[in-house]
Amino acid sequence: GIQVEQSPPDLILQEGANSTLRCNFSDSVNNLQWFHQNPWGQLINLFYIPSGTKQNGRLSATTVATERYSLLYISSSQTTDSGVYFCAVRPPRGGSNYKLTFGKGTLLTVNP
Amino acid sequence: GAGVSQSPSNKVTEKGKDVELRCDPISGHTALYWYRQSLGQGLEFLIYFQGNSAPDKSGLPSDRFSAERTGGSVSTLTIQRTQQEDSAVYLCASSLFAPGGGETQYFGPGTRLLVL
Numbered sequence: 402g403i404q405v406e407q408s409p410p411d412l413i414l415q416e417g418a419n420s421t422l423r424c425n426f427s428d429s430v431n432n433l434q435w436f437h438q439n440p441w442g443q444l445i446n447l448f449y450i451p452s453g454t455k456q457n458g459r460l461s462a463t464t465v466a467t468e469r470y471s472l473l474y475i476s477s478s479q480t481t482d483s484g485v486y487f488c489a490v491r492p493p494r495g496g497s498n499y500k501l502t503f504g505k506g507t508l509l510t511v512n513p
Numbered sequence: 514g515a516g517v518s519q520s521p522s523n524k525v526t527e528k529g530k531d532v533e534l535r536c537d538p539i540s541g542h543t544a545l546y547w548y549r550q551s552l553g554q555g556l557e558f559l560i561y562f563q564g565n566s567a568p569d570k571s572g573l574p575s576d577r578f579s580a581e582r583t584g585g586s587v588s589t590l591t592i593q594r595t596q597q598e599d600s601a602v603y604l605c606a607s608s609l610f611a612p613g614g615g616e617t618q619y620f621g622p623g624t625r626l627l628v629l
Contacts, residue, residue, distance in 0.1 A: 434617065442550075442602055444620040487556065489618075499563075499608075500546060500572065501618060503556035 403428045403492050407504035414478050414511050422473040422507045424488030432491035433464055434501065435473050439484045447473070447486075478511045485509070515539075517621035519605050525627045526595055534590045534624045538607030545588050546608075546618065547580060551601035559603075562588060563610055595628045602626070 404427040414420055426433075435447040448455050452466040459478075464471040475482055485508050489501035518537040526532050538545050547559040558572040562582045573579075577595075582588040592599055602625050606618040 432616070436620070441622075442625070443622050444604065446617060446619060449617040489556075499544060499616075500558035500561055500569075501548075501606075502558075505555050 403430070403490060403502050405488060405490055405502055405504035407486075407488055407507050409507060410505065411508045412510070414509070416478060416480060416511055416513050418478050418511075419474070419476045420478060420509070422475070422486050422488075422509075424471040424473070424490075424504055426469050426471075426488075426490050428492045429466065429469070430490040431493040432489075432499075432501065433471055434489050435462055435471070436487040436489065437482075437484050438487060438506070444487070475509075478509075480511045480513055483509055483511045517605055517607050517619055519603075519621040519624050521624060522622065523625045523627075525629065527629055528597060529594055531591065531593045532595055532626065534592075534603050534626070536588045536590070536605030536607075536621060538586065538588070538605070539619055541609070542607035542619075543585065543610045544608045544616070544618075545582060546606040547588070547590050548604045548606065548620075549601045550604060550623070556604070559590070592626075595626075597628050600626055600628045 406425045433451045436444045448462040450464045454463045459476045461474045485506040487506045489503045543564045545562040550556045561569040577593045580590045602623040604623045605621045608616040608618045
């Protein structure tokens, strides 16, 4: 099956700093989502971005489908950005099962 | 509803007992998924429902796990004779259906299961 690798595994920032999280995947995809898992365990949708670039406030994401990677940018980080960030993908040839395959996540800690 | 809801939020049970976990998807979403998040395995797929089609059970770890979806809406995941390794967060997601799978999946808050 498709492989998803996220880097870095852990990241510690001071409030106000910028960061870039990366997601590499081993096959073409027609679904790529970025999630933020907050300290209470809720998976919050950040972006649906199988290709192209999107921005939402301080967050933006870019997926270069032909090179099989996606980047999540966090600018002017805040303590509330802390948590685990997951990338999840689905290849177009996955048959009738539309399950997402998740990476292991990046644990972000933003210190005040 | 406004989002995917799950119940109970937390469940503590004794080894060998059966448990039922419930998921209420977003209204109008015909696709429903169950995933499991555990320390050792990360986030892994369990089962997928789409409309009236037969569910895809390829991710269920053993025959102690089963799920049903009644009336194309609410789903129940049942774990029989629970084992300690079943302890995990069980997450439900739903989406609109799009041929090829290109639709955003929305996740519920999860049920945290602890088997003693």
